[in-house]
Amino acid sequence: MKNKFVFACLNFIMVLILVLFIFLVNLQYIAFNPDFYRSEFIKYDVQATTGMDINELMKVTDKIQGYLSNKDSNLQINIKAHGENSDFFNSRELYHMADVKLLFIKGFLLKNILGFTFIVLFLFIWLFYKKTLNNMFNTIYKGMIWFFLISGILAILIFLNFDDLFIKFHELFFNNDLWQLDVNKDKLIQMLPGGFFQDATLFTIRNSLITMLIITGVSYFLKGYITKKPL
DSSP states (O other): OHHHHHHHHHHHHHHHHHHHHHHHHHHHHHHTOHHHHHHHHHHTTHHHHHTOOHHHHHHHHHHHHHHHTTSOSOOOOEEEETTEEEESOOHHHHHHHHHHHHHHHHHHHHHHHHHHHHHHHHHHHHHHTTOOHHHHHHHHHHHHHHHHHHHHHHHHHHHHTHHHHHHHHHHHHOSSSTTOOOTTTOHHHHHSOHHHHHHHHHHHHHHHHHHHHHHHHHHHHHHHHSOSSOO
16 A cells, blocks of 8 residues: 555656656747747837847847856847947846846756656656556656646636736745836836736746647557557
8 A cells, every 4th residue: 555655656746747847848948939039029019118129139139048048158238229329238137137047047957857857757667666668658648637737727827817926936036126127227127028928938838738738649649559568
């Protein structure tokens, strides 16, 4: 009985780790997808708000992505806004982005740890409990169905109450108020308004749900295709 309970817990943890890994992969994809930024700039008419044309905005985007991926240690960039040249970031924005970069670095590390841990758990359950690959893919298939439904509900809740959740997220992950920028003078929040982050969150969840649905389908196929005889 105890052995079955431990086995069930390991299965749950394995699938949960896979789901978290999927979300982080899709979040990284959105965060570093130039096409997403370009479409958001057009959607929210960021050119008019910032006084920068789309090419200038994409230059800043490229700079931010290079900085957050740790390819560029210097974030500051000179831009042309409202016909005048100036530095894009003020000191408050630079300090805040340093905090954001640290969060991204931790996110990259967590994603890699989750991916590695999933593989280890999969192999451990398969070999230690002498399960067939059919059993393993059946576990992933059933787990994906549950987490798919839970994630769908989560997406609805986030959509209905995004602003409050967005504030709570910053209060949880940042130990200062540097994230509270002024839309009237801080270019960063003008360039990336609240709607941008709501779209990024919902697109991340949408892409994650699609990924989970694909994994569910593949697992369903494999659990029926692979022989039940232990390898």
